Amino acid sequence: MPRRMTDNTHRRSGHRPLGSLRTGAALVVWGVLTAMTGVSEPGFAADISPVKITTPNGITVLVVEQHFLPIVEIHALIKTGSAYDPPEKAGLANLTASLLEEGTTTRSSKQLAEQIDFVGGALEVTAHEDYTTAAARVLKKDVDLGFTLLADILMRPAFPPQEFDRVRSQILGEIISDNDDPGHVAMKAFNQLVFHNHPYRWPANGTEEALNKLTLADVQAFYAKEYLPNQVIFAIVGDITVEHATVLVQTHFGAWKKGPAPARTVKKPTAIGKKAVQFIEKDLTQSTIVLGHSGISRTNPDFYAVTVMNHILGAGGFSSRLMDSIRDKQGLAYGIMSHYEARAMPGSFWVNLQTKTETTNQAINGVLAEMKAIREAPVTDQELAEAKSFLMGSFPLRLDSTAKLAKVLAQVEFFGLGFDYFVQYPKWIERVTKEDVQRVAKQYLNPQHYALVVVGNIAKAKIRH
16 A cells, blocks of 8 residues: 655656666675664764755756765656646656666667666666656766766667567556555545546556557657756765766766756646545455545645644554554554655545455544544644654654665755755654644544545445445
């Protein structure tokens, strides 16, 4: 099932990463240096001081020097994703991203894989809803190769016809396979209810119907329109100086021609104004339940209060109210979580669980009861303190590798959160009060107007909603 709300959004695409830093010489260097230094990348958030540069062709470059390990992460965020798939062409952004590393005008897909594997590095491209990421991870001595290969796939993709057919078939196979997973089926139906007329309603990898109609010309046109240097944020983190990083970006990406930023006509999703229910019949002994509604955007000023509230409600694992009520006290589910997926436009809030067919109604009522309870009365001092302590204490773990830090840094720039984010995040969490939690619960939880999807033996479950 999908993950809870974090800044480290997400997810899937229809291809494999090339290479891995967990192999060969890289692993040896990693192990020896970690043992010698006692550190495992990088330092404290207070030490994160990005330097920002804009190139003549419009690339935003962010550099964080970290010299304890000889590793460099080159992370490119391209401001396009599945939310900007043209109407009736769901999956185009993902298909385009998946084809970038399947051959360029100078290298075949096999040559790309062999070159990055030879140095124990990694090269991967992933399409998300709001943006696409392309990243190279290499040892310091191979940084020029990392830039070379990343520039090749971003600036010179060949989109070979045979690879187009193969990759599209592979993604279609993944979609068909997902249809056998009750969790995927439930989330897909849920998103169509919540985002009824918005691109967020489709998975990033698209639909069978749309993919079958996509052509190589569609991919080429999407790439030409969306992949522009002035649409790119580079986050470069690791054992490299600002000066060296700047030279490498200019050397490898300076010839990339800027163009007009694509027009964005997608409007914010509209909140559902009434209860929306969908039951999907499958001969199963358990019901898979997803219940929720519209959520918030990442730039919403209430993001931090909502994060604390949601942790108490259902994102806090065994300490959450939903786990305590639905699992521990009522024994209705092995696990249950609530999620806020904060995106560039308002995302969704949802609770997901599996329960025995016979207890479907009890579980749904239990979820709604907890949503109502956190709206109606303040949380306890202990709940608030424990939630804030966990969120502040776990924050450095989201920055504890060059790859994680580069990813978050690019998102900080993309969402306009400001570079003081790394120092301010714990302070913003700490400032949240019990009154804030109750206020945002009343504002952003709606136990009356929600979408409910149940996948299972519907006749036997006798659902009363």
